[in-house]
Amino acid sequence: DTEVTQTPKHLVMGMTNKKSLKCEQHMGHRAMYWYKQKAKKPPELMFVYSYEKLSINESVPSRFSPECPNSSLLNLHLHALQPEDSALYLCASSQQGATEAFFGQGTRLTVV
């Protein structure tokens, strides 16, 4: 299994909603990442978890709240988002110290 699975694939939410994005991998990777990609832009790093602990937060607003409940699962909790938060949210994972990061297919989020 060399997949990173993200659910849902698409999500539309209102500005007062609370929702969560889910990412799962069963490759035994101990580093997991959230990236945000706006249309026609490169992916930008948001968070890095290493051994289930948050190791990097790229000054992301608190309306985005990551969670790593176990070594296979990474969540991104969303609350009070703005329309400009609409983007493709990509999850990735890698072995600690490895050169390759494997990406999921992303969740396309639209905030209305």
Next chain:
Amino acid sequence: GEDVEQSLFLSVREGDSSVINCTYTDSSSTYLYWYKQEPGAGLQLLTYIFSNMDMKQDQRLTVLLNKKDKHLSLRIADTQTGDSAIYFCAESLPSGGSYIPTFGRGTSLIVHP
């Protein structure tokens, strides 16, 4: 994306070779990557090169690295319509035991018959 520069578009005829270029700024980058993104999809790692190498070949793909000029290129031989996608160059530095890619803006490759 500001530290990694790529041209935005490349158009080639099917069967020709494509060359996508990238420049990066951080001379301490350890690994340099090429990712492919098809419309509406995630990122697929195509290949990567360690910074002490100057060339890597993998089937139709050839990566050239000029570390002095901080220039990376990806050559796709015999380009096919299925190669149409956005190609991202990325550099990485070690961070807490991981290598976290930082992406360029991406080059849209359009392959026409």
